Amino acid sequence: MNLLSAENISKNYADRWLFRDLSFGLQQGQRTALVGVNGSGKTTLLRVLAGLEPPDTGLVSVRNGMRMGFLPQQPTFDNNLTVQQSIFAGENATLAAVRDYERLMLKGDAADPTELQHALQHMDALNAWDYEAQVRQILGQLGIHDLEQRVGSLSGGQQKRVALARLLIEEPEIIILDEPTNHLDLDTIEWLENRLASPTLTLLMVTHDRYFLDRVANEIVELDRGQVHRYQGNYAYFVEKKAEREQMEAVEVEKARNLLRKELEWMRRQPQARGTKQKARIEAFYDTQEKAKGRGPQQQVELSVKSTRQGNKVLEAKHLNKRFGEKTVLQDFSHVFRKQERLGIVGPNGTGKTTLLNILTQRLQPDSGEVEAGQTTVFGYYTQQELQYSDDQRVIDVVKEVAEVVEMADGSTLTASQLLQHFLFPPAQQYTLVGKLSGGEKRRLQLLRVLIKNPNFLILDEPTNDLDIVTLNILEDFLLNFAGCLVLVSHDRYFMDRLVEQLLVLEPGGRVRLFPGNYTDYRQFLKDQQAAEAAASAAKAAKSAATAPAAAAPAANKARRASFAEKKEYEQLEAAIAQLEDEKKQLVEQLNNGSGNHQQLAEWAARLQQLDADLDAKGERWLELAELID
Known part of the structure; x- marks a missing residue:
């Protein structure tokens, strides 16, 4: 049974039908990835299904009692609320208990003891402690630590993380x-x-992330020309079956067009007879005419602009240092960039990837050190910032700001209008206001503006955001044949693996490490390193355990007996363990009663944790000695 159903829904936007009479269902346990070219209406369809926009026709229904959570591309918040108020805004009873508990914890000693005791009892009654631990894990993994910060002071990326945390914490049945x-x-x-x-x-x-799609989704649904096509399988299966479907459709369209030419001649003769056969043939003519209007082989973006010839010296970074307040972003970074070098830059958010790119392009000055670019180096810098345009600007005006004529890789020249057609902006759309484009179409236009400068040093900062998978594949093919130097920052692992040969790994504290290989190679290196460290630690422990009894053994063929000192230690351990057990029991009773203030509760909890560790250690030693004494 479907948890979410859409029946014959239609949506028109900017005088264009995105989809008509579309039906769709989502069942329990179904994890569906919706794919399609930019501008096909994917985001609009999600908003209609989530109930945020009404369909022009049709009906969307959700099974009774099902809660739905929606994460938009660009979340909106009340900028005056704190992060905590924004995250814990749900109506779930357990969530409300956690919200009250977290609010009191932030007050510290100023919290009302009676109110704190009530919050602790409420948490106990709802068994909310495990849930609170999950909340902490979600916030930690998403890098959300300052819950008192105003949402309005966060960047767009940080707000997206807050919105994702809120959704995961609320645990809706449909996501x-x-x-x-x-x-x-x-x-x-x-x-x-x-x-x-x-x-x-x-x-x-x-999602455009093909690894993410493969590992999360168990079904792929393509939105193409207002219709949905389902594929049960992974991304590779989808690509194969989509190509087969398009080939079959192209053959059918070509057959219909050939037949239409013959039938058109017959229709023009205007047959006088109106028998059953003639009427059927006339009806068949109109069916053929409709099929012949179908699309043949799908047109794709063409990336083939010329790159400027590059001299021997490309770019050199010498002893770069950069700090923001107390935070060190770069510490003594040096690197000589060479012709046709393909570098990926990776590191946790906040380590300074974009800062490094801005310093290399001299948009930002380092605190010390210098950047020297070759005389023939021409930068093309695709940034995370959204395309800048005026409300009255049209698509073709944005391109003409950079160049009206562009030289292609084969030596031919194209006008701005012709180049836009290569990037799937037909003449009618070229005079559309930029504000009416989808997010992906704006990013594609932004990419075009970078490439028409004919760069030989191309820097791409998160180029995959909002681009459809078809365009990503074409961009990858273009970059594989790009003759200049490529520096890439991307969270798309598939994209990185295909394009980069080395990584600059940015680490907290400003250190930058050069790693030979792509992202998958780097992740495998980290796993191997962790496994080697774990194995070395286990071997060391095993060696210590093996040598200790051997050194004390009086003879190889005689049983090991406890010494006088060990017997004394055994007796003392029994008394110590009993004492620790009593102390632990008292602390548990105090915590359950909620009789202390915030500081005392924290101290008791810390002491309880230490007691558990001491009991474990002493218990293991007691068992070792018990075997010798028995």
């Missing part, structure tokens, strides 16, 4: 996500993958 991986670092994306891959989760998402 709808629009580009959930945007603004997340690679470690966080991998954590989110594991969290969303639950077999009981019901999920509908739009």
Whole structure:
């Protein structure tokens, strides 16, 4: 049974039908990825299904009692609220208990003891402690630590994280996500993958991240020309079956066009007879005419602009240092960029990836050190910032600001209008206001503005955000053949793996490490390193355990007996363990009574944790000695 159903829904936007008479259903445990070219209406369809926009026709229904959570591409908040108020805004009873408890914890000693005791009892009654621990884990993984900060002071990426945290904490039965991986670092994306891959989760998402799609979704739905096509399988299966479908459709269209030419001649003769056969043929003519209007092989973006010839010296960074207040972003970074070098930059959010790019392009000055660019180096810098335009600007005006004629890789020249057609902006759309474009179409236009400068040093800062998968594949192919130097920052692991040969790994504290290989190589290196450290630690422990009894053994063939000192230690341990058990019992009673203030509760909890650790250690030692004495 469907938890979410849409029956014959239609939506018109800017005098264009995005979809008509579309039906769709989402069942329990179904994790569906919605894909399609930019401008096909994916975001609009999500908003209609989430109940945020009404359909022009048709009906959307949600099963009774089902709660729905929606993550938009660009969340909106009340800027006057704190992060805590924004995250814990749900009506869930357990969530309300956690919200009250967290509010009192932030007050510290100023919290009312009676109110705090009531909050603790409420948490106990709802068994909310595990839930509170999950909340803490979600906030920590998403890098949300300052709950008293105003939402209005956060960047767009930070607000997206707050919105994602709120959705995961509320635990709705139906989750709808629009580009959930945007603004997340690679470690966080991998954590989110594991969290969303639950077999009981019901999920509908739009994502361009092909690894994320493969590991989370169990179905792919394509929105193409207002219709949906379902594919049960992974991304590779979708690509194969989509190509087969388009080929079959192209053959059918071509057949219909050939038949239409013959039937058109017959229709023009205007047959006088109106028998049953003639009427059937006339009806068949109109059916053929409708089929012949279909689209043949799908047109794709063409990326083939010329790059400026590059000299021997490309770019050199010498001993760069940069700080923001107490935070060190770069510490003594040096690197010589070479021809056709392909570098990826990775690191947790906030380590300074964009700052490094801005220093390399001399948009930002370092505190010390220098950047020297070669005389023939021409930068093309695709930034995370949204396309800048005026409300009265049209698509073609944005391109003409940079160049009216562009030289292509094969030596030919194209006008701005012709180039826009290569980027799938037909003549009618070229005179559309930029504000009416979808988010992905704006990013595609922004990419065009960068490439028409014919750069030979291309810097792409999160280029995959909001681009559709088809455009990403074409962009990858273009970059694989790009003859200049490429520097790439992206959370899209598939994109990184195909394009980069080395990584600059930014670490907290401003250190930058050069790693030879792509992102998957780097992740495997980290796993191997962790496994080696764990193995070395285990071997060391095993060696200590093996040598200690051997050194004390009087003979190889005689049983090991406890010494006088060990017997004395055994007796003392029994008394010490009993004393610790009594202390632990008293502390548990005090915590359950809630009789202390905030500071005392914190001290008791810390002491209880220490007691558990001491009891574990002494218990293990007591068992070792008991075996010798027995």
